[in-house]
Amino acid sequence: MPERLNLSKRCAVFMDLGLLKYSTALDLQIQTLQSKINKSVKEDRIFFVEHPSVFTLGKRGGEENLVVSRDFLTAKNVDFVQTDRGGNITYHGPGQAVMYPIVDLEKNKIGVKDFVHGLEEIMKRTAMDYNIDADRNLKNHGIWVKNSKIGSVGISIKRGISFHGFAMNINPDLKPFSWINPCGLTDISMTSLEKEIRKSSTNNYDLSMERIKNTFIKYFSSIFSYSIIKTNAN
Amino acid sequence: MKEISDLNLPEDVKYTKDHEWAKLDSDIVTIGINDYAQDQLGEIVFVELPEVGDTFSEGDEFGSVESVKAVSEMYIPISGEITEINEALEDAPELVNESCYDSGWIIKVKPADVSELDNLMDKPAYLDMLKG
Numbered sequence: 001m002p003e004r005l006n007l008s009k010r011c012a013v014f015m016d017l018g019l020l021k022y023s024t025a026l027d028l029q030i031q032t033l034q035s036k037i038n039k040s041v042k043e044d045r046i047f048f049v050e051h052p053s054v055f056t057l058g059k060r061g062g063e064e065n066l067v068v069s070r071d072f073l074t075a076k077n078v079d080f081v082q083t084d085r086g087g088n089i090t091y092h093g094p095g096q097a098v099m100y101p102i103v104d105l106e107k108n109k110i111g112v113k114d115f116v117h118g119l120e121e122i123m124k125r126t127a128m129d130y131n132i133d134a135d136r137n138l139k140n141h142g143i144w145v146k147n148s149k150i151g152s153v154g155i156s157i158k159r160g161i162s163f164h165g166f167a168m169n170i171n172p173d174l175k176p177f178s179w180i181n182p183c184g185l186t187d188i189s190m191t192s193l194e195k196e197i198r199k200s201s202t203n204n205y206d207l208s209m210e211r212i213k214n215t216f217i218k219y220f221s222s223i224f225s226y227s228i229i230k231t232n233a234n
Numbered sequence: 235m236k237e238i239s240d241l242n243l244p245e246d247v248k249y250t251k252d253h254e255w256a257k258l259d260s261d262i263v264t265i266g267i268n269d270y271a272q273d274q275l276g277e278i279v280f281v282e283l284p285e286v287g288d289t290f291s292e293g294d295e296f297g298s299v300e301s302v303k304a305v306s307e308m309y310i311p312i313s314g315e316i317t318e319i320n321e322a323l324e325d326a327p328e329l330v331n332e333s334c335y336d337s338g339w340i341i342k343v344k345p346a347d348v349s350e351l352d353n354l355m356d357k358p359a360y361l362d363m364l365k366g
Contacts, residue, residue, distance in 0.1 A: 059298075059305050060280055086305040106251075109366050112274040113235050116303040141302050157306040158295075160252065 010108050010226045012044035012101070014217055022054040022081050022092060025100070029163045032102045037159050044108075046220065046228070047100040048213050051092040053176060054079040058154065062089030065181040078176065085164040087141075087154035089180050095172030095192070097212045099165045101220070106160025110224065116141065116153055119166045122219040123151035126168065129215060130205055132196045140185055143168070148191035149182065169193065171207050235273060238364050242269040244335055248354035250311045251363060255335065256354060263312055263351070266339040267299060267330060270364065275301035278330045281323040281340065289315045292350050296341065299330065310343070312350045318342040 017025060025047065035041035055078060057063060065088060066073075073080060092098060099122075105115055120136060123143040127134035127150060134151075137144040143151040151168035171194035182190055197205055221228050247255040253271035257264050272278065280300040290296050296310040320339050323329060330338040345351070355363065 059282075059300060084305065086300050086303065111235065112304050112306065113276060153303065155304045157304055159307075159309075162304075 010044070010224065012046050012103065012220075012226050012228050014046045014048065014228045014230045016213060016230075016232060017047055017049040019050045019052065019094065022051045022056060022079060025049050025051065025098075026081070026083065029100050029102060033158060033161055033163050036102060036104060036161050044101065044103045044226075046102070048216065049098050049100070050094050050096060050209065051098060052079070053077070053091070053093040054081055055089060055091050055176075055180065056081045056083050056085075057089055058087040059084045059156075060088075062087075062180075065089045066179065067181065068179040072179070076176075083164070085154040085156050087152070088182075088185075090152055090154070090167070090182060091176045091180060092167060093172045093176060095170055095194075096167050097170050097209060097216065098167045099216055099220075101162060101165055103162045103224075104160060105157065105162055108224075112155075112157065115162060115224075116155060118220075118223045119153050119155075120151070121223050122216055123166060123168045125219050126212065126215045127151075127193060127196075130193055130197055131200070132193060139188070142166075145191050145196050148189045150191050150193065150196070152182075168212075170209070170212055236269070238361065241273070241364075242335075243357050243360065245357050247335065248311075248351055248356060249360035250309070250354055252309050254308060254311055256311050256351060258345075258348065258351060261344065261348075262317060263314070263343045263345050263348075264339050265311065265341050265343060266334055267308065269334055271299075271306075272331050272334045272338075275299060275304060275306060277302050278327045281320075281327045281330060283319045283321075283323065284316050284341065286316050286319060289313075290343075292353075299327075308340070310341075311354055312343060312345045313347060314343040314345040316341055317344050 124134050134143050134145045153166040155162050155164045169192035177190040247257040255268045278301045282298045284296050290310045292313045295307045298307045
């Protein structure tokens with residue numbers, strides 16, 4: 001019977017942007033968001049990206065949580081960008097896997113809370129795939145391994161459509177996090193998948209972005225019931 | 235998170251598809267976000283308010299609410315001029331969580347055309363929309 005096509009199923013196009021400047025990726029998010037608002041793009045889009053080193057501020061700032069000077073950042077060749085996402089200051093850099101789902105939450109009847117919870121769940125399960133016990137923490141949103149943060153979430157919603165997303169530390173240089181109070185919190189440390197794996201094992205694990213990407217796709221698809229079509233950015 | 239049946243949805247206000255509420259008292263409309271929205275957003279840490287005297291058309295963005303999880307824009311359900319903003323929210327944004335229909339109201343508007351309120355949903359219609 002030809003009754004197998006389910007038109008109501010959630011569908012997203014997944015695009016790997018590779019290593020892309022934060023501001024360029026933000027422009028692409030905003031463009032996509034506008035195209036979805038004016039209905040010229042119907043399907044949801046998910047961007048996967050790594051950024052060259054950058055500090056980003058949340059809608060209400062966070063520069064007070066920068067513990068080094070702007071001149072210091074300029075000398076280290078680290079960008080500084082104001083954004084309209086939730087949350088406080090954060091750092092992005094190579095070795096951190098970032099996902100920006102531009103998803104029509106309203107149309108797909110996904111509540112904000114469920115969506116944020118689901119994004120956290122993707123990071124939690126990804127860590128668990130490497131036998132790292134990661135979970136939520138009452139201190140703050142995001143995903144933690146004991147008292148160290150491994151992944152952060154910060155989304156915005158315009159006309160019922162989400163943008164911004166989450167970032168998980170796979171094997172980045174963690175030093176730049178010490179130049180800020182991440183997310184506005186003092187006395188916390190950041191960790192990465194690589195750092196946690198090394199604590200417990202001498203085995204070699206595949207921490208390639210290709211594998212992480214496919215893990216994110218797998219869990220996004222199962223957690224939010226999406227069929228996902230992969231494309232390459234050009 | 236609350237079940238739909240646990241939501242506090244008063245009968246005497248109207249609802250928008252973006253989960254705001256609006257209530258007409260004499261010639262002024264009070265607007266806030268409803269119980270579903272505050273519950274979904276979680277602990278609200280900041281409310282971005284317009285200025286008294288600003289004018290908006292129906293559906294315009296008039297501010298945003300920021301929780302520990304997300305920033306969400308708010309859309310005005312009726313055209314008109316802002317006559318009052320809830321200044322208490324500047325120091326106590328959590329009022330939106332604690333009392334979204336009362337001390338957590340967000341703006342008051344002098345409507346240009348009160349009949350625009352007819353486009354909003356009553357409680358049963360809003361519940362139907364939530365249940366999808």
